[in-house]
Amino acid sequence: MSNLNELAKQCHSKAVEKGFWDNPRETGTLLMLIVSELSEALEADRIGRFARINEYERQIAAMNFIKFTDFDADQFKFYIKDSFEDEIADTFIRLLDLVGHLGIDIEKHIELKMKFNETRPNKHGKKY
Numbered sequence: 001m002s003n004l005n006e007l008a009k010q011c012h013s014k015a016v017e018k019g020f021w022d023n024p025r026e027t028g029t030l031l032m033l034i035v036s037e038l039s040e041a042l043e044a045d046r047i048g049r050f051a052r053i054n055e056y057e058r059q060i061a062a063m064n065f066i067k068f069t070d071f072d073a074d075q076f077k078f079y080i081k082d083s084f085e086d087e088i089a090d091t092f093i094r095l096l097d098l099v100g101h102l103g104i105d106i107e108k109h110i111e112l113k114m115k116f117n118e119t120r121p122n123k124h125g126k127k128y
Contacts, residue, residue: 003107004096004107004110005106008097008100009100010096011093011094011097012096012097012099012100012101013100014097015101020097025101030098031098033094034095037087037091040082040090041088044082044083049082049084050083050085051083051084051085052079052083053079053080053085055079056079056080059072059075060072060075
């Protein structure tokens with residue numbers, strides 16, 4: 001698996017390839033699209049729609065004897081699409097696309113923020 005900075009480059013490159021950056025994009029709009037993916041994750045959780053990853057992997061393994069592939073879009077749609085996990089993945093993809101576009105060293109910023117958080121009190125001094 002790649003590191004976060006490499007994933008950010010890959011997510012952004014794929015978004016460019018798929019036409020999402022053909023026109024200039026506002027950061028605020030991109031942030032709200034990230035929030036919308038979290039809203040979709042919330043709705044999936046509310047209705048109990050979770051990925052059936054084990055069933056998906058068993059089905060793909062069984063199909064490999066016939067098709068020799070490790071991905072099948074129809075099986076993905078049936079077992080995983082629009083699940084809580086799928087929407088969380090969409091959130092990360094959109095976030096990493098933005099990070100990649102802006103050239104942010106997200107690994108460094110996460111590392112620094114975690115170090116700062118170590119200096120903060122329990123719950124950062126808040127109720128929750």
